[in-house]
Amino acid sequence: MTNRTHDRSPSPQPDSEPSLLKRLKSSHLSDPAVSSATADPTPHFAPDLFNPSNIHRLHTEYDASNPFKHVVVDKLFQDDLLQRVKDEALSELSFSEKETDIYKVYQTGDLASLNYLDEQQIALLPSLLTLRDALYSPMFRNFLRAVTGCGPLSGTKQDMSIVSYRKGCHLLNHDDVIGSRRVSYILYMPLPHYQGWQREWGGALELYPVKPVPDGMPEPEAVPSKSIPPVWNQFVFFEVQPGHSFHSVEEVVVGESEDGRQRLSISGWFHAAQPGEEGYQPEPQPELKSSREQLASTQTDFKNYPENIEPPLPTEPLSEEHVSFLSEFLNPVYLQARTMKALASRFVDESSLELHSFLCAPLADKLRVGLKDKDDADGLGPNRPTRIPPHTAGVEGAWQLRGPPHKWRYCTLKAPEGGSKMAVSPRWAHADPDEAIRSLQDELFPSPAFRAWLACVSNLLPLRYTAEARRFRPGLDYTLATSEANETRLDVVLGLTPQVDGLDTVAHNGHANGEETAPEHGWQSGEWGGWECYMAPHDEEDDPAVYRSGSSKKKNGQSTNGTNGHAQNGEVEMHDEEEDDEEDEEDDGTLLTVQPGFNRLLLVLRDEGVMRFVKYVSAAAEGSRWDICGEFEIGMVQEESGDES
Template sequence: MSVVSYRKSCHLLNHDDVIGTRRVSYILYMPLPHYLGWQKEWGGALELYPVKPGPDGVPEPEPVPAKTIPPCWNQFVFFEVQPGKSFHSVEEVVVGEGEDGRQRLSISGWFHSIQPGEEGYVPEDTHEFKSSREQLTSTQTEFKSYPDTVEPPLPDDPLSEAHLSFLSEFLNPVYLQPRTMKALAQRFVEESSLELHSFLCTPLADKLQLGLMEKDQRDGLGPDRVTRIPPYSSGGMARRREDGGVSALGQGSPDEAVRSLQDELFSSAAFRAWLAVSVDDPMGTAAGEEPERGWQNGEWGGWECYMAPNEEEDDPAVYRSGAPKKKLDMNVSANGHSKNHVDDEDMQEDSDEEDEEDGTLLTVQPGFNRLLLVLRDEGVMRFVKYVSAAAEGSRWDVCGEFEIGMVQEEESDS
């Protein structure tokens, strides 16, 4: 049992509460001040989600909750904990304490099942579905193989003229320079991750930025939206191209340009060859200076997190559910030289130690036109944090996974 105070920007990610022997979750609400009455537009509602079968048959929550329960003084809520079914979240609180001390205060906990040796114990059947916590440690990606007729590229193989010509339509030319690729490969071997700023070439990046901002504005997700918390019906995925496709720099819409990154760039043999050279032994960064606000400083949420698997009672859904902490970033500039900088002079000195204690391996703030490459070991949990109501637009991204393997080189006869 615990007492939890949700203040401005606090939230809870969607999860099913399945850890150990939990069987019933309960919450007693005591929002302050009790005489004022908590308003729905302040956020902080408990959201309960229906489920649907995923691509592999594993249940996953629908994007829109079936029921929302705003906190109310002396209200008691409970529900059964079921793997892959009892999905719920807490909506972001969008108001500060102000003069009247507003905060979403609650007492919450779980009732557990009877254990072996206790009176009334009955062995339970194995759960049919994985919990949300277990699902974070696996991948649901359906990998598509490259043609068997094409030999896999090796780190020492230079990019062909055809590959360079194709990639130059998409990538910042600095990332096609041999010196840069060599520096990135060395960094990836050391850190197992790369964060590449200004990854796409300027014409393509400018086109995407303008087009996606306009799309957000049309969908009611821009900085001038009326409601503080966007409705669930807002926005939508990029539309799929019609057969024939378009060039990323052609006259197609921003939706088509986004789709071209997924269907043409990242799945191409040329990008596969670039990866082989640039990450060598399958975090540094390559960056220009950017203003530290919004996405970059964590104010708008939406950052990506990788956590080590563990058998403790920790739930990734509650990891940093409040305001994010600052951290020390290691950067590699576009010419391959390294530099260190601290995001904030008031950074807590023990933040890195706390990350190690809670199993955090990597956290990365999103930023426009950045490529994140991470070597993810089996069992490592990956998730994206809640996008705050303070965000002035959507967190657009193109995601994918590559399987890696060892290449055995034949020994030459001497």
Template sequence: MARRPRSPSLELPTSGSNGSSFPVLADPTPHLHNGLLDSENVEQLHHNYETSKPWKHVVVDKLFQDELLRNVKDEILSELSFTEKETDIYKVHQTGDLASLSFLTPEQISLLPSLLTLRDVLYSQTFRKFLQRVTGCGPLSGVKQDMSVNTYKKGCHLLNHDDVIGTRRVSYILYMPLPHYQGWQREWGGALELYDTKEGADGLSEPKSVPEKAIPPSWNQFIFFEVQPGKSFHSVEEVVVGEGEEDGRQRLSISGWFHAAQPGEEGYAPEPANSSYPDLAFPERTEPPLPSSPLSADHVSFLSEFLNPVYLQPRLMKALAERFVEESSLELHSFLCEALAAKLQTGLRENDRRDGLLNSEGERDGRIPPHWAGTSDNSRWALKGPPHKWRYCTLKKPISERAEAVSPRAALADPDEIVRSLQEELFPSHAFRAWLACMSRLLPLRYAVEARRFRPGLDYTLATSEEREARLDVGLDLTPEPPVEMRGKGEEEDEVRLSGWQAGEWGGWECYMAPHDEEDDPAVYRSSSSKKEANGNGKANGNDKANGSNGQMNGNGKMDVDGPHSSDEEMDGGTDDGQDESGTLLTIQPGFNRLLLVLRDERVMHFVKYVSAAADGSRWDICCEYEVGMVQEEDD
């Protein structure tokens, strides 16, 4: 592969352990903003860093000479290709690793002179020493370069995390929001959010549910901080502008990490390992119902107050059980009886209107609501974190205990009380566990159940997995569909277009993914996770990867910057067993009054995708997880 020709202004560093060497500018000072490296400025930045809240970080208002950055912006937009990538934790448009620029052909490199200069300035010894003086961090690697160009268009976001992966030592982001001649407005979203921490129930540090500080992007602004385990929690707010805007608004940036010194470099020291998630809590185990036992008359009487009677018919139950045994998952539509479903359909949308998530006409404006939305003192819902694992709302405990259950349950008028009845009466009941045993041919043992509300522009869960044995996930989706008049018409007069939920435009889908390898963290923001498309029947479709040769040209004449630094996952071929290349096993879009049963094997990852600010309301569900046992079949 051709390397960049050596220039009189370049010096070649010694090779790292990977055998690669990268051109580094001998004197990057002329390209940096005036006075940046002056001793007085460095001392002031160090003071700002040491006294910053909620944790140590620093904001440099101007990093580069403006002409260089404008040229970089022009080269990026005219020459580089972006790939839309989406996982549980982010949605972003991204190039490949810019370290790969050194492996392009001379002809390709000639198209990106300013971008190459910017990269070489950032990883020069002079600039790395500057970072060390400001932060007090240890030695930084000159051979391990880790950076990419990212653009956040409408709907893009990055959820809470602390960047603690591998040998990362300093995180940074350089902003080039577009259009560059117009200041980025706070209400457009895209702010960098910093979270204070508190001690969790396990004694470990965890982020609070609401950010302490938000920093909107501005042209030529550079933010950096030392990666601090259990402390440097941050996120990027969803961008809510861009589509249909004539000025092409987007949050363009270059971001990456400076890594600790690598083997063979001065100051190298091995990195310590990091920790994982705590276990869920379950109540004490009780005697399980047997799958072979038919529902008793008392069971049927109790369940008929909640369930659609069709799902209590023995013949249908037997047929559905056979399907579940074969496929390990099952979707049951119109699950609740009509009386309860009708009250929830209208009542939950009214909750959104009451809490300011919908306007008086029952519509949303697409803006990000305040973090306290729907969780005021008068609300029955409370915020649940920590946000590096999940953020959503759960039902508060009632102030006073209800004397006795309302019967029939259809007499309940308040939608929150109906949801509470499902959470506290139906799902934990012996009758429902007996019904599950019949439907799944499993023994439901201990369980954990929770009603959840995911507010648009705020809430999600991140991918987690269990090392323990298989679990039975039981989820009742209660997300109201938008009124038909709000969905628009298709080409045919009677063809109503799919809502944003069904089309996957608003997020909120539930996803099951195959286990990752130990060295592959799902929060690694690389080109290994291209956008996945999902259809409406809960099955995930395959997708094409954006890998290929170094500097390969795509169909629009732009370069796909990729090369030896692509991740292993991206270089792999297709996968088997019905999963797509991203490892997706099952994807289910939000819906209303639908029960989903999934037998989840150990280490299978599971999450609910962030709900976009564009969504027409909250995503609601009741989520239950059962430990299960298997029935030993007797030999003839």
């Protein structure tokens, strides 16, 4: 993939202007009781915090902690100061929504920008300024050094913001390694603080153990081993370590409408001493790669087609044998010669297609009902006992968990015991939903017949392939943005996500067989996540993973560009997408987003360097996101004359 210089966690952006203020209140005056930045910070902290015996206790706990070294300080500041900070933040600061492949949060600008405010503006934030200066004071930095043994910390390079996790907000697995960061911290101010934050509301800090892999690069386990729910005035910190300090923030599943609940916190980093500061040393090259660098090393493991089978030519029609095989799986409309010719023409122009009602009706009906029932049986349906399922949900029986979570987390099918049991025709006729999906993964996608069909509709020659059935559980699963920097690929994804409220028959233009447009809900609106996203390569100084909310990029399940086929009445109707409005045409690097759907085949010609990911599936979703994900190496077709076409 392209070089990714952006942070893998929500990092505040410096504000040279005082734009983080909502408004100026000239009538507000500074609180004379609040100490200035030059005063002794000790009175602002909890009693005995700097007591040598307390520091020794915390250091002992730090050394013995798992899954990596960290400390939880039960009370950091005086409560009255933190309450004033909370009030100032809510009344005077502006929170901006930020969303990428790895997080969704509401965040202020970098609070280092407080230095640029004039006296009148600073008068609105006296307690916040006091807290910030106390955190980065020499006394507190020495406290952190004594507990962690992390070495000299900078007092000039400050890196902190106030973050609000509201309903649906989350932060996925990463290790915080970037630049000169040395210590990561979070100070909790959950609201309403008088009530106490309940664990079932989500928002816990999750810490992950690591395991060695053959190349010697540790990777996080798929499931966290420690969960720290937010508590008022609690302070958590740890030394940032490449390949070790893997953590995430669980999705918040309650909203502001419920007693004003939000997971409010102050978070940031202490950096190593900077040039000119005492104890400065140039940053050594780390022995282990950061989670961000490990994303760049992702590669696909392809399988070869049988050598004794002649590769198909896009110009040749499907053989009777191929049509016979494919008719057991596909809607017969997509096997008509004129349909494939029309699709090929569109694909050449648009480089992507989304084909509705792709599977034959009996197979689609089996999967539609069976997958909903499976979610209910696994505690992943709309009536599950907790909004965030346990990490073990859905991984018994035929499914297993796939990580590592700093790249992806979802469920895949286990290899069948004793080989395939399906010997009848059609192959899925008497199979349960799991085996029907396995038939698509192991029989349809790798088949020479499907290879020939892909050649016909894409004018490309599939050379090697990989196919994987995937189940993304609500509140748990996702993939992060990755790419193959030097290869062009054909992505073929069969969406099998059952819709809700009768929306599974809604066609791509918002109509189902002439019915009126259905209202946006759930998957269609983007509120449940799970959308497939493609992003253009970026320059090193850009942030390649930032994009607008999926709901603004997609309407009624429509992709942002591309052409769509709808199988109706024995033929396919072709529709061009309407142009996005002026706001959506803003160049934010997003090439294509496609919301989860049922019985839809997505074909995308992915150029080298283009990144793709599946957005985290929210705990609000009323079931899993299912698909068969195929990826194909492609080649050009050599004509007999020797010319390439």
